[in-house]
Amino acid sequence: MEASPKLGTPARTTGDGGTGVLEITPDTVVFVKEGGGEKAANGVFAVVTMKDKAVTAVAADEPAPISGGGWKWMAPDGEMIDVGGGNGFNVVMDKYNNADPVQPGAWQWRSQVFDLTPAQAKGGTLIYIDGEEKAHRWQMPSTDSGPNVVEVKQQLAS
Numbered sequence: 001m002e003a004s005p006k007l008g009t010p011a012r013t014t015g016d017g018g019t020g021v022l023e024i025t026p027d028t029v030v031f032v033k034e035g036g037g038e039k040a041a042n043g044v045f046a047v048v049t050m051k052d053k054a055v056t057a058v059a060a061d062e063p064a065p066i067s068g069g070g071w072k073w074m075a076p077d078g079e080m081i082d083v084g085g086g087n088g089f090n091v092v093m094d095k096y097n098n099a100d101p102v103q104p105g106a107w108q109w110r111s112q113v114f115d116l117t118p119a120q121a122k123g124g125t126l127i128y129i130d131g132e133e134k135a136h137r138w139q140m141p142s143t144d145s146g147p148n149v150v151e152v153k154q155q156l157a158s
Contacts, residue, residue: 004137013130020060026050028146035156041086044121053107061101069129075120086115093155
């Protein structure tokens with residue numbers, strides 16, 4: 001298997017239901033024990049922010065986890081962790097909480113929160129399953145990284 005690209009590398013993905021193309025760029029990851037008034041049930045929240053941009057003439061959206069798409073964290077030992085497990089679904093940040101389809105030519109910030117054990121948070125691979133069930137992967141660092149670390153931490157504290 002080829003090496004996964006690093007945080008900040010864009011991927012062209014097929015939108016939900018095969019409609020449209022989203023260019024998704026995970027750009028920042030922050031590891032915290034508490035965020036948005038919630039405590040991580042498993043010890044550590046890995047909060048990943050991403051920029052979703054519609055790059056075709058139709059709106060595009062990320063598939064919902066119920067359809068088998070969406071985001072997963074693969075721990076260093078290969079264990080797969082779904083987004084929002086533990087207390088992850090309860091962590092909300094105003095700026096990174098967009099969930100509407102992205103309109104043509106537009107972009108929006110989104111975030112995903114994984115409730116991990118300390119061992120699962122020691123790096124890993126971020127995986128996104130698009131509307132054609134194709135997996136896109138990014139190698140994740142084990143420390144806070146990316147251009148928006150300070151801002152994300154401020155949002156998590158409020």
